[in-house]
Amino acid sequence: xxxxxxxxxATALSLSALLALTACGEDAAVDTAAADEAATVSxxxxxxxxxxxxxxxxxxxxxxxxxxxxxxVVFDMAALxxxxxxxxxxxxxxxDSVPDHLQDSLAEDAFNAGTLFxxxxxxxxxxxxxxxxxxxxxxxxxxDLSEIAPTVDLGMRGxxxxxxxxNATFLGEVLGAEDEAAAAVEEIEAGIAEARxxxxxxxxxxxxxxxxxxxxxxxxxxxxxxxxGARGGLIYDTFGVQPVVEDIEAATHGEPVSFEFxxxxxxxxxxxxxxxxxxxxxxxxxxxxxxxxxxxxxTTAAQEGQIHHLDPVAWYVVFGGIETAQIMIDDVLQIAD
Numbered sequence: 001x002x003x004x005x006x007x008x009x010a011t012a013l014s015l016s017a018l019l020a021l022t023a024c025g026e027d028a029a030v031d032t033a034a035a036d037e038a039a040t041v042s043x044x045x046x047x048x049x050x051x052x053x054x055x056x057x058x059x060x061x062x063x064x065x066x067x068x069x070x071x072x073v074v075f076d077m078a079a080l081x082x083x084x085x086x087x088x089x090x091x092x093x094x095x096d097s098v099p100d101h102l103q104d105s106l107a108e109d110a111f112n113a114g115t116l117f118x119x120x121x122x123x124x125x126x127x128x129x130x131x132x133x134x135x136x137x138x139x140x141x142x143x144d145l146s147e148i149a150p151t152v153d154l155g156m157r158g159x160x161x162x163x164x165x166x167n168a169t170f171l172g173e174v175l176g177a178e179d180e181a182a183a184a185v186e187e188i189e190a191g192i193a194e195a196r197x198x199x200x201x202x203x204x205x206x207x208x209x210x211x212x213x214x215x216x217x218x219x220x221x222x223x224x225x226x227x228x229g230a231r232g233g234l235i236y237d238t239f240g241v242q243p244v245v246e247d248i249e250a251a252t253h254g255e256p257v258s259f260e261f262x263x264x265x266x267x268x269x270x271x272x273x274x275x276x277x278x279x280x281x282x283x284x285x286x287x288x289x290x291x292x293x294x295x296x297x298x299t300t301a302a303q304e305g306q307i308h309h310l311d312p313v314a315w316y317v318v319f320g321g322i323e324t325a326q327i328m329i330d331d332v333l334q335i336a337d
Contacts, residue, residue: 039066039067040064040065040066040067041064041065041067041170041173041174042062042063042064042065043062043063043065043152043170044060044061044062044063045060045061045152045153045157046058046059046060046061046157047059047060047061047142047153048139052140063146063150063151063152064150065131065150065152065174066130066131066150066174067173067174067176068174068175068176069129069130069131069174070091070130071091071092071127071128071129071130071131072088072089072090072091072092072129072130072131072132072133073090073091073092073093073113073124073127073129073131073132073133073145073149074090074092074093074113074132074133075093075094075113075114075116075119075132075133075134075135075137075138075141076133076134076135076136076138076154076155077097077098077099077102077317077318077321078135078154078167078318078319078320078321078324079133079135079154079167079171079321080093080098080102080105080106080133080318080321081102081105081318081320081321081322081323081324082164082167082168082171082321082322083105083133083171083175084102084104084105084106084323085105085184085321085322085323086168086171086172086175086177086180086181086184086322087175087177087180088105088171088175088177089105089106089107090105090106090107090110091107091109091110091111091127091129092110092111092112092113092123092124092127092129093106093110093112093113094112094113094114094115094116095110095111095112095113096112096115097115097116097317099313099317099318101313101323101324101327102318102321102323111123111127116136116137116138117137117138117140117141118141119138119141119144119145121144121145121148124145124148125148128149129148129149130149130150131149131150131151131152131174132145132146132148132149132150132151132152133151133152133154134151134152134153134154134155135153135154135155135156136155136156139153139155152170154167154170154171156230156320159237159238160230160234160237160238160319160320161188161189161192161238163320164185164188164320164321164322164325165185165189167320168181168184168185168322169181169182169185184322187326188322188325188326188329191325191326191329191333192238192239192325192329194329194333195239195240195329195332195333196239196240198332198333198335198336199239199240199241199242199332199335200240202241202242202268202269202335203242203267203268203269204242204243204244204267204268204269205235205236205241205242205243205244205267205268205269205270205271206218206243206244206248206262206265206267206269206270206271207219207232207234207235207236207241207271207273208257208262208270208271208272208273209232209255209273209275209316210272210273210274210275210276210287210290210291211274211275211276211281211284212276212281212284213285213290214256215256215257215258215259215261215262215290216255216256216257217248217251217252217255217256217257217261218232218233218235218236218248218255218271218273219232219233219236219243219247219248219249219252219255220233220236220237220243220248221233221237231315231316231319234315234319234328235271235310235332239328239332241269241271244265244266244267244268245265251265259293259295259296260295262295262296262299262301263295263296263298263299266299266300266301267299267300267301268300268301268304268306269301269306269307269308269335270291270299270301270302270306270307270308271308271310272287272291272307272308272309272310273287273310273312273315273316274286274287274288274309274312275312275316277312277313278312278313278315278316278317279316279317287309288309291307306335308331308334308335310328310331311327311328311331314327314328314331315328315331
């Protein structure tokens with residue numbers, strides 16, 4: 001029997017249906033791709049790829065980080081601080097290095113990820129993290145950790161406030177807490193501005209690190225604003241304290257200073273960080289005891305009751321996180337009391 005010709009209308013209808021299905025399929029593919037793109041956050045930084053003892057060699061590095069990660073491993077204490085402040089929870093960290101005031105940022109069953117300098121790669125890989133955060137001391141761990149999960153370095157780059165805003169904004173996007181991050185940054189910036197108003201009329205100051213019974217003068221960071229000098233320069237660069245001498249580093253021939261230097265320069269305020277307390281050094285003499293002597297007693301800072309002991313963990317270990325930044329602001333504002 002000869003095949004009956006299919007009506008033209010039916011053929012046209014079938015073709016229209018096929019085109020519609022194809023279009024729907026294309027839309028679905030586009031929507032899926034858009035959803036996949038929206039489910040990640042990009043983070044870009046200049047990564048030092050040079051060997052440990054070689055001159056720095058920077059390479060722009062971009063990492064796609066999943067939104068709402070379930071398992072986060074953190075080696076940078078400032079990032080741990082900010083994640084907790086934004087309502088997130090950290091599954092793994094160098095537990096022995098987590099300060100008391102940041103314990104609430106950890107999950108109840110948080111695992112020990114190693115130390116700030118050496119990661120427990122076997123344990124971390126077994127936990128299958130979605131995101132790993134490094135910074136500062138742990139930056140050298142990038143190559144090994146990036147083979148396990150997306151890894152970003154949130155160490156200090158630029159000024160204190162620039163770094164805090166960048167990291168809080170990024171982590172806010174990752175955690176779905178953009179509004180909370182923006183509000184926290186605004187509050188911190190307002191607090192720093194208030195602190196700078198107080199220090200503007202407070203006279204001269206000297207940041208002092210005390211460790212092992214010895215003194216080290218802290219200086220404005222200058223060109224070292226993104227490196228080791230950033231921490232020492234915070235009291236001047238971020239909080240506006242007027243250095244007692246124009247070039248502290250030159251005046252001290254480096255960092256170590258004597259008690260006589262304090263009397264010679266005679267700052268109106270001494271801003272003291274007890275490094276041994278920050279690192280829990282066993283058997284160390286407290287900074288207050290080290291400074292309790294006849295020479296220091298002759299300084300203006302001592303006679304006017306203006307030796308200020310800063311929170312050692314905040315200023316030496318964790319600086320750069322949201323909660324810790326507020327602690328630092330309160331430390332500076334103590335001179336307004």
